[in-house]
Amino acid sequence: xxxxxxxxxxxxxxxxxxxxxxxxxxxxxxxxxxxxxxxxxxxxxxxxxxxxxxxxxxxxxxxxxxxxxxxxxxxxxxxxxxxxxxxxxxxxxxxxxxxxxxxxxxxxxxxx
Amino acid sequence: xxxxxxxxxxxxxxxxxxxxxxxxxxxxxxxxxxxxxxxxxxxxxxxxxxxxxxxxxxxxxxxxxxxxxxxxxxxxxxxxxxxxxxxxxxxxxxxxxxxxxxxxxxxxxxxxxx
Numbered sequence: 001x002x003x004x005x006x007x008x009x010x011x012x013x014x015x016x017x018x019x020x021x022x023x024x025x026x027x028x029x030x031x032x033x034x035x036x037x038x039x040x041x042x043x044x045x046x047x048x049x050x051x052x053x054x055x056x057x058x059x060x061x062x063x064x065x066x067x068x069x070x071x072x073x074x075x076x077x078x079x080x081x082x083x084x085x086x087x088x089x090x091x092x093x094x095x096x097x098x099x100x101x102x103x104x105x106x107x108x109x110x111x112x
Numbered sequence: 113x114x115x116x117x118x119x120x121x122x123x124x125x126x127x128x129x130x131x132x133x134x135x136x137x138x139x140x141x142x143x144x145x146x147x148x149x150x151x152x153x154x155x156x157x158x159x160x161x162x163x164x165x166x167x168x169x170x171x172x173x174x175x176x177x178x179x180x181x182x183x184x185x186x187x188x189x190x191x192x193x194x195x196x197x198x199x200x201x202x203x204x205x206x207x208x209x210x211x212x213x214x215x216x217x218x219x220x221x222x223x224x225x226x
Contacts, residue, residue: 004154034214043116043203043217044155087154096168098143098207100215102154 002027002092006103013078013110021073021086021106029093033071034100035064036087044087078110116218118204124224125194132190133221137206144187145215146179147203148172155203161187162209194225 005024013019025033032051036044048057050066057064061082063074073086085107089100117136125131137144142163147155158177160168163184173179176194181187191198201222205215 032214036214036217041220041222043118043205043219046214046216049214089154096157096160098145098160098209099157099168100155102156104152104154 002090002094002101004088004090004101004103006086006088006106008106009104010107011109013075013108015079015110015112016077018074018076018078020075021088021108023071023073023088023103024069025071025088025090026069027090027092027101031091031093031097033066034089034091035062035071035073036089038085038087038105047086075108078108080110080112083108083110116204116206116216118202118218118221120221121219122222122224124226127196127225128193130190130192131194131223132188133202133204133223135187135189135204135218136185137187137204138216141206141208141216142184143207143209144181145205145207146187146189147205147217149201149203149220150199158189158202191223194223196225199223199225 003026007022035047038044048064053068065072085105087105089102119134144161146158149155161181176192179189201220203220205217207215
């Protein structure tokens with residue numbers, strides 16, 4: 001069974017203070033690892049898909065990286081508007097290869 | 113096309129009542145998914161449609177839950193005889209097939225059973 005563990009559960013940063021969120025996973029054949037952002041009361045918003053170890057993707061202040069066991073979401077010089085829950089999910093190549101298995105998320109708060 | 117639409121956004125119902133939610137996916141997406149999310153948890157898979165065919169149902173989906181996608185367009189999720197444990201955010205998502213793209217999620221329906 002695919003599993004995703006995210007850490008920390010919550011992270012509080014000052015504006016401009018860079019940090020990283022971790023996503024550890026076990027999956028039978030990784031088809032893709034996904035990062036989503038979720039604002040309170042809203043559905044998850046797609047950020048990145050990573051397919052293979054060593055891959056990196058960037059979007060504004062966010063950079064996602066992938067190894068064979070974990071992914072990191074690096075946040076450089078965050079702003080208060082980056083405050084949200086960040087969700088990691090994996091899609092495996094097992095029987096249900098369309099299904100995403102999510103972690104519990106990291107609640108990021110950026111103070112001005 | 114403005115994305116995945118869900119209706120209603122919020123629903124408060126009394127225990128034992130039936131409720132139905134609607135999802136309108138992105139028009140060119142042939143795959144549609146329902147997920148459930150409770151406070152402090154990530155979304156959990158409920159069911160999956162490819163076109164009009166329901167191809168998988170999670171063990172989480174008890175006999176009180178039923179989902180349909182007539183004509184492969186919009187989908188409905190019905191919960192019969194609601195229980196307090198059904199209180200959650202019900203998320204619909206859609207995607208294309210053939211590649212492992214990320215889903216596009218709707219804004220969800222927040223169900224509160226009192």
